[in-house]
Amino acid sequence: MRDIPDIAALVARREAFKSLEAPFYTAAEIYDLDLEAIFGKMWIFVASDAELPEPGDCVTLSVGTTSVLLLRGDDEEVRAFHNVCRHRGAKLINEPTATIGNIVCRYHGWTYNEDGELILADHMGSDFDKDCHGLKTIHVRSLAGLIFICLAETPPADFDEMARVMQRYLAPHDIANCKVAHQSDLIEDGNWKLTMENNRECYHCEGNHPQLTVPLSEFGFGFSPDDMDERRSQDVANYLADVARNHAKWESCGLPSAEEEHLSNISGFRTMRLPLMWEGESHTVDTKVASKKLLGDFTDPKLGGLSFWTHPNSWHHFMSDHIVTFSVLPLSAGRTLVRTTWLVHKDAIEGQDYTLDNLTQVWRYTNQQDADLVALAQLGAAQPAYEPGPYSRYTEPHVEAFAAWYIARMAEHLDTAALQVAAQ
């Protein structure tokens, strides 16, 4: 019979280096709790500065049942509001993007300024207090142009640590002077954690991602030392020497490149700059830059690929000529939105400096290939025969890091909830 899972028990008995038990991927109750404990409490990556460059530019998006309204004000700062009128609750901006003056509710014309203050409400009578009916605000932070929000009243404090470390890595790529070349919304038929777990390993890449792996070394994503013969051992040594050589070069040019791993933080993250093979300039199928107009002050196109992964919902790849950001937003226990955005220099001209087809090719294919794998994983997890299987300690340590982080957040959340109940 349809049982409501005992979530606390499932959390408590999770075994390290094994995939999660099935209800974490399939149960509506755990999906709801994920929205509370993860997407309702953590810093969530939702957009970049390039998506709302001018004052009055809006972006709306859904984080679970919450509609978020991002608005750049006249002071150039981005605000975030709950996208709900305080009169009878109509959704305010229903389009994914817009450019507005004030925020006007279509229903009865209630009007809010860029700070969310109610400035007009007809027929409400002389005793009506506009000050009590402003829009509800949401925490928002920009990290070198990457916009994160937090729905909690008190956001995790260690965002500061991530910002401090990452500012140096990201700033040279100068998002402020980028524009959106393309954005795609792909709905994957799987739980958001399967999307994230899939992203946290490249064990599956060789067999599934012919475009992605063109400029990547098979040694960049882990390997079992047990399977090595002498020739492969030499290949590994060569690869590691190449990485060290490149890191030294890039660091000398002011580009931080060494791996930083803070995956146990509440605002957990990891970064690394990796060389691109075949004299690679960028992450494209011909390994050359996709856009002739380099980012920031770059003059050398061969800057490898800087990757930045965050818990719980994003990853990003920064090259000399373009940036790709990924935001993962859960839609239901079995459906997940992956929003991919390609950024190029704001002065790059389509057809002249870059073509969309070449720019987006690698991740257009790779995203679909990943979506297919995630769907197979979801179809498997939904079956009674599924049981948690082993992660490779060599090729799946970051999957383990994600799963362990997730379980830790859930345990904390359940503890807090239990304390609140006990205190009543």
Added chain:
Amino acid sequence: MRDIPDIAALVARREAFKSLEAPFYTAAEIYDLDLEAIFGKMWIFVASDAELPEPGDCVTLSVGTTSVLLLRGDDEEVRAFHNVCRHRGAKLINEPTATIGNIVCRYHGWTYNEDGELILADHMGSDFDKDCHGLKTIHVRSLAGLIFICLAETPPADFDEMARVMQRYLAPHDIANCKVAHQSDLIEDGNWKLTMENNRECYHCEGNHPQLTVPLSEFGFGFSPDDMDERRSQDVANYLADVARNHAKWESCGLPSAEEEHLSNISGFRTMRLPLMWEGESHTVDTKVASKKLLGDFTDPKLGGLSFWTHPNSWHHFMSDHIVTFSVLPLSAGRTLVRTTWLVHKDAIEGQDYTLDNLTQVWRYTNQQDADLVALAQLGAAQPAYEPGPYSRYTEPHVEAFAAWYIARMAEHLDTAALQVAAQ
């Protein structure tokens, strides 16, 4: 986590002159209770005589999970049955309308007469008692040609009061000699109560309904006295004088016109005849009659618009030349059917006396505009940031009347249910 709402607590703590708490619009449990307490107990408007004019004519429709079969008998009276065979339960008439002799089940040929009596059932053996297997009946009443049903065993008695008051208002428009010119079924992406609340105010009309408002005065639907300057005060006085003058004229011709408001009744209703501006004859975009063939014995086209609103699910507009009826039927917590029917004189000829495009234009546009607003309200109510907001005492008193009526019915229902449990 997904909580089952404590409905009794939500009902008890509802604040007057504020919109309802979110679960009333979004929770499946409250939707189910609405079907029980409101659509299972109240008189529901479902059709008019013009939809089944001849003996043998049927209309089927769904009220929640109940399929209702309306059938006009040889005695011209309309009966209502549960549309379910008493053998193995097949739905009897699956089409929205039909003309039949007896009611024959397609599955095994069981046959019922127009009174629902089982008159044929093959192979059931000599000891089978047909008398125990007749169709289950449903209460049905016609109010001057508007057909209401009640699914309860004992329907609310105060339907008689509504019938007594309204017969005089409606009879002159002579539905019995009308035909259906057009019917549209629009599914709104919102809870049925949002559809009703939207109907119970015209605060939203000026900003959203350019076609509807052509012949309507902005003062017909409430206004805040606080916002009035001298000129507007004079406009209001002129408007009220015009209403009084028209009422006197119409009443002298035998057309009741004064407002009647009985919105606290169990079979709650309200009516009013309002002038149409710009020398208006009818509620059309050019304010002229849509059909040259006037209804009943009318010779003067300038009879204003008689509106009739009923709890919980209908409104109607009666003009000199045509009638528009609206029946609201819930489909789920977030989806609602609005069935709109345009009636003209049965002798009016399409293309000669009226065109469908002109006849239906105002409400075709207005319905879709309302559906868009209801969808925004539903999208807002589903968000955690939603909280009940204030109704204007000037422009939204009838929204309050609807909400208060609804809450009163729910409270009664829960009390009855609690007594029944206690008595067991």
Added chain:
Amino acid sequence: MRDIPDIAALVARREAFKSLEAPFYTAAEIYDLDLEAIFGKMWIFVASDAELPEPGDCVTLSVGTTSVLLLRGDDEEVRAFHNVCRHRGAKLINEPTATIGNIVCRYHGWTYNEDGELILADHMGSDFDKDCHGLKTIHVRSLAGLIFICLAETPPADFDEMARVMQRYLAPHDIANCKVAHQSDLIEDGNWKLTMENNRECYHCEGNHPQLTVPLSEFGFGFSPDDMDERRSQDVANYLADVARNHAKWESCGLPSAEEEHLSNISGFRTMRLPLMWEGESHTVDTKVASKKLLGDFTDPKLGGLSFWTHPNSWHHFMSDHIVTFSVLPLSAGRTLVRTTWLVHKDAIEGQDYTLDNLTQVWRYTNQQDADLVALAQLGAAQPAYEPGPYSRYTEPHVEAFAAWYIARMAEHLDTAALQVAAQ
């Protein structure tokens, strides 16, 4: 309000010779229990040998949430596995049919041999034990070429009785030398038990199945003796004499034909060979063989129609020239898959020995007609006015046999579950 049905009470109070109470057809909770108690414990018909004739041929299908992988091995035997990788649980074969060497998971390349043993798993390290990560197996039996699976650990033992009785009936039709001429998947909008109940009577045939009934006698499926006049009594006597004459002839040719009814068995079944009227050779609209190439060693096309019905999910019709198999698989409380497969001799050539149109005509039409009836029954059962109605003891005894069998299995399952809870 939305109540969780008290399933044990519903099972206990079921009245014989009446249709089941509504929740058995509509409640998600009972659907889930059906998957456990019926489809999780009984022998389920899923395919025939002709669907995977060669080593390496696979068929995948879903029984509730379980994906089953059927694979014919090099030893010609069919195995059945849970279609889930033991690494991170990806579904292994996602296509409905395939021909493979080993079973290779697309995700990370884990590879299993035809016995389900894990033979390759990269990067798992030297201490990883492949032997603990083989595919989970499912019981599978072939009955003269009809493939049944059982998801339970210990399958019902009385499959042997069915196999013993039926082998003699089915073997002459020689499925091993058949091929699939056509397969159709029809989704019926009804509970799987309504699909089965509909199959277990022909009371509805005369009014609904003009193609099916061409070569069938109206007396072949029961009749009330109370409605008989002298002429019909004589017709019945003639019909029964004709059956007896044909049975004697067929038995003398080594074709068992007498009715066998074992519908109270756990692996309940019934079989019967019936003559086809109008000098009928096969079950087609012209009553002639659909395929010139007769099955097995047959030389006489006039072998009537051998029917074989099994609890809980199949029926089959065997003629001299073709076979039609039906497998019923529940998709949800209100949706059911009916998979129909037409088999002809493997040497029959389309366009020359048979045409698909003629071969499939009877059941193409009949299936759709049945689907329409099942949909009406589901629409009825979902209504509050539905109540269990009487089965005819003359025309619906096998519907009763199915319902009684189902209720008995549910009662046993609930008892076992209660004992397990008590023992804890």
